[in-house]
Amino acid sequence: MKEVVLVADKLSAGYGDLVIQRDLNFSIRQGEVFVVMGGSGCGKSTLLRHLIGLQAPLAGRILFRGDDYWAHSSAKRALLQQHFGILYQNVALWGAMTLRENICLPLETWRPELSRLERHELASLKLSLVGLAGTDHLYPSELSGGMRKRAGLARALALDPEVLFFDEPSAGLDPLSSMALDELILQLRDSLGASIVLVTHELPSIYRVADTCLFLDNKTRTQIALGSLQDLLDHGPEQVQRFLRRGDSFAAGERT
Numbered sequence: 001m002k003e004v005v006l007v008a009d010k011l012s013a014g015y016g017d018l019v020i021q022r023d024l025n026f027s028i029r030q031g032e033v034f035v036v037m038g039g040s041g042c043g044k045s046t047l048l049r050h051l052i053g054l055q056a057p058l059a060g061r062i063l064f065r066g067d068d069y070w071a072h073s074s075a076k077r078a079l080l081q082q083h084f085g086i087l088y089q090n091v092a093l094w095g096a097m098t099l100r101e102n103i104c105l106p107l108e109t110w111r112p113e114l115s116r117l118e119r120h121e122l123a124s125l126k127l128s129l130v131g132l133a134g135t136d137h138l139y140p141s142e143l144s145g146g147m148r149k150r151a152g153l154a155r156a157l158a159l160d161p162e163v164l165f166f167d168e169p170s171a172g173l174d175p176l177s178s179m180a181l182d183e184l185i186l187q188l189r190d191s192l193g194a195s196i197v198l199v200t201h202e203l204p205s206i207y208r209v210a211d212t213c214l215f216l217d218n219k220t221r222t223q224i225a226l227g228s229l230q231d232l233l234d235h236g237p238e239q240v241q242r243f244l245r246r247g248d249s250f251a252a253g254e255r256t
Contacts, residue, residue: 002029004065005163005195006051011060013047019058020046023222026214028163033189033196033209037243038216044199045089045167047216051197052165053081064163082110085156085194089167091148093140099127099151100136106158126154129191130184146177150184157188164188166198170205182208203244215240 004027011024020043028034036044049055051062053069062069064080072080093102103123107114114122124136130150140148149169156164166185170178182205189196200206206213206229213232215225217239225232225240232240 002031004028005030006197007061007063007066008051009061009063011047011050011062012058013043013050014058015046015055019221021216021221021223022059024060024214024216026223026226028195028197028212030162030195031189031193033185033198033211035206035210035213036197036199036216037201037206037213039201039218039243042216042218043221044201044216048165048167048197048199052084052086053077082159083162084165085159085161085163086165087149087152087156087167087169089169089171091140091152093148093152093155095140098137098139099132099154100124102140102151103127103155103158106155110159122158123154126157127151129157129188130154144177145172146174146180149173149177149181153184153188157192160192161194163195163197166196166200168200168202169198170200170202175204178202178205179208185209203246206244215243 006028008024008026012019012022013024014020024047036047038044050057056070064083067080069077069080100120100123103126104119107119107122127133127135130153132147132150132154140151143151169181173181185196186209188194198209210229213225213227213229214223215232217224225236233244
């Protein structure tokens with residue numbers, strides 16, 4: 001069994017006095033695609049903010065390789081964040097910078113020992129990994145939606161992260177671009193050995209990539225299912241089975 005990379009221990013997610021999810025308990029293993037799913041407003045993106053270190057949880061612990069992430073100073077957390085790569089829903093690339101410059105930003109901050117040429121070579125390599133070889137000089141505005149997602153992923157890969165986080169990566173993409181992005185996620189998982197944490201409500205993506213699924217319920221404000229996709233389809237709560245089998249997406253979402 002592969003090593004546990006990230007653990008949520010009795011975690012409560014929310015803002016101030018507002019508890020959106022409580023008593024969350026799960027672990028994510030090396031090389032696993034871990035999907036966080038649930039209806040709108042259930043707290044998927046809020047949980048992601050806690051996991052990546054943008055916001056402290058209301059209660060509980062987040063352990064990265066056994067280390068209590070939020071027990072450390074902000075400086076120590078920043079060092080730990082180097083092990084995380086994030087593809088935001090809106091991609092969050094700097095529009096006034098080329099793709100090369102966007103990817104070099106984290107390298108300039110966290111890899112000062114690298115020369116300018118070495119940073120440029122790494123940027124080109126990351127773009128090649130996501131199928132964008134030769135686009136170093138382009139600006140985000142010159143790319144299609146699917147290409148911007150890939151460019152954002154190349155930037156997320158800049159520091160060779162152990163864990164990659166995706167917030168609704170298929171949002172705004174047509175079905176073919178969404179499928180291509182899912183295939184790329186699996187390729188990167190297999191080639192790099194990174195753990196993938198994917199926040200989504202898109203059934204086709206869930207069926208194509210999920211190893212383990214966590215279902216957050218917005219009524220009880222806690223997790224009501226955790227397991228493999230097949231386990232949830234066969235034995236999950238009725239609400240979870242309805243979510244996974246809704247409409248024609250059940251057939252469309254089968255793994256390729």
